[in-house]
Amino acid sequence: MKLLVVEDEALLRHHLHTRLTEAGHVVDAVGDAEEALFRADEFNHDLAVVDLGLPGMDGMELIRQLRSKGYTFPVLILTARGNWQHKVEGLAAGADDYVVKPFQFEELEARLNALLRRSSGFVQSTIEAGVLSLDLNRKQARVNGEVLQLTAYEYRILEYLMRNHQQVIAKERLMEQLYPNDEERDANVVEVLVGRLRRKLEGGNGFRPIETVRGQGYIFNEHCR
């Protein structure tokens, strides 16, 4: 998933960037609200982690502006003050959950995953589509109960397509899921990855949920629940 992290403290931002990338996300980490608004306009994010105590425009105002611009991705607040008036104000401004500093990374990750699941309409941590089941916590795919050996990139593409099932997804969107913004991109990589993923899913049972929409992108055409 592509995450926007807004934290002014460089060390903490770096830590979040590293740990979230390790956890399989593509992280866009910025130090202030203006940059965050710019990134939100430029790229498609699935979730934002926003520190409330930002220099200049504060986190609360950033969340308000993101919402007023029509961005619906979930927002998780990081706050130093654990008081309820702050939390309530943040949630009322448009955030979906909060984590009080300092936090354990596992807690943050669990909250992020819960928000991501919820935003794609899945309550459980497993997404099922016919014979295929995707365990979002273990980041594992199974077909008929058999674990599929997927690379991290293949898994990201599959998870993204399944979260956005029955919608056409442009190649560029998938690219954003794979690489941070400033890295060199090659559109062919997505085609290669999708081709490998299809072969692994098909295996010996003829299961072909991913279809190509010519000139537009891909669609996961199996109903997910």
Next chain:
Amino acid sequence: MTPPRNKNFSLRARLMLGATVMVFVFLLGLYPALQQIFTRALEQAVEQRLAADASALVSAARVVDGRLHMPDKLPDEEFPVLPARQLGFIYDSQGQLVWRSRSAANHKVDYQPRYDGRGHVFTRAWDQQGQAFFVYDVEIDLLRGSSAAYSIITMQPVRDYRPMYKSLKRQLYVWLAGSLVFLVGFLWLGLVWGTRSLRYLGRELDEVENGQRKALSDEHPNELLRLTRSLNRLLNSERRQSQKYMHSLDDLAHSLKTPLAVLQGVGEVLAQQPGNTEQARTLQTQVGRMSQQIGYQLQRASLRKSGLLRHRVRLEPVVQTLLDALNKVYHDKYIKVEQLYPADLRMPVEQGALYEMLGNLLENAYRLCLGHIRISAGKTADHYELVIEDDGPGVPACQRERILQRGARLDTQNPGQGIGTAVVKDIIESYDGQLQIEDSTLGGASFRILLPLN
């Protein structure tokens, strides 16, 4: 410390009582004076009347050969009529009775004139039955040109004037009582008008306390303007101080907790490397303790009670805002929240403190419940009550005592407890209230908050 119970009367009641007593005493003093004035006026009228009677006697009298002659029928009919109302006597200069009116035939009034040829006397005398008479005694030395030394005495029973006197006394009572009622009524109206500005000031203060108004208005009498302006300055300065304080606390929290978050992250990274586990755990434990202490102390510091304002915060909007927030966070948990309290109930707590108390208790309830929470509140004869119940696992008896122990330090408490309950307890204690932990009929814990009425 609870403020002493106000047993004093209101300012208006005091002024009213004082003025009523004053008017009453004044009228009480006025009564004998008025009575005396009337008595004097009455006596003067009687004297004039008796003098007129005496003149009538003088004009009827004749002296023939040195002897007094009185006609059988006097011009004033009253003298001969029985029973007498007015009596007439004539004495010579030696004090010998020479004539008495027919009405005076049966009366022996104890009065003896002493002739000196000049002037007149108006006095009282009594007969043998003890009946009082007004007596008018005039002495003459000439009668129709001839010298004649006589004392002419006319009398009238005092009894004749008693009904008039009584009726006047009654009228005086009625008038004075009427004046008293009238004056007290006017005083009351005046006081109502005079103290209206104080009542208006009280209403404005209530509005300031309820947060409907930021400052007192300038529409007060000159005598109160200095007070209201000073109060406004005090309110402003307290508000500014409090904002500055909150900002400082925010900055402090941010500048302490962000590095702690970095340290926490470093600890987690270290813990992943073999050989560092022990040090990493120590680092993480210490970071955890520091963060808990900082969080606890900052929250305590931010919840100081305002010395100037008596807060009355409506419960319903605070609960609703918190429920909206918590429903967002615990979106996947389908929780039924029952709310049993009057919609206009106000709690005697500062808004921030109410948010903390309810936020912490409700979050615990949301986290631990299976699917049912009950919030009930009300005002009884001697306290406000707020109860948060859930159908979760409840609080074990051993932990209840630890939580409720007065002045218990946070670090002696169960590390898993978090600072939530400790902050709740602190707030309640700062308002001289009580926290009770019981079993709920829903099956889980019941946190009961009792706050004193004032």
